[in-house]
Amino acid sequence: MLMGKVVGSVWATQKEAGMENLKLLIVKPLDFEETEAGKMLIAADRIGAGVGERVIVTQGTPAHILSGEKRAPIDAAVVGIVDSSRCNRP
Template identity: 50%
Template sequence: MKIGKVIDNVWSTKKDESLIGHKFLIVQLMDKSKEFNGQVIVAADLIGAGIGEKVLVTQGSPAKYLPNMKNTPIDAVIVGIIDEEVER
């Protein structure tokens, strides 16, 4: 999993039928220096994240393990909203 920050919404009126009903958000991933300056991706949101929230994102084949994602062309899914980070 990766940590990211939701920076915007994605609106798509025409898409594959298997994507209908899914919400998509633009997420900026955390870079190695723990700043939100990393890669920008589009992720399906299954949990109701909002702009500005820190989120947990799973990418690639693990995204297909979620029950309602089978046979859906999605490679990134928001699976959690981060309430607090603990420094160690």
């Protein structure tokens, strides 16, 4: 899983089967100091995250399973909206 910030949305009127009714968000990965930590990605969102919110994203098989559709081509999904985070570094 990774933490990221929602920086935009993707609209697609035509989608593969299993992706209907899914909102697609552009997420910028962040480290725990909230600096960029990788390339932006598109994640399916069923929980209602919005632009500017920090989110938790899962990728690969777990994201695909969350879609509930065997053939849905989903490789990233928002699984949580971050209320707060803290990292204690030595």
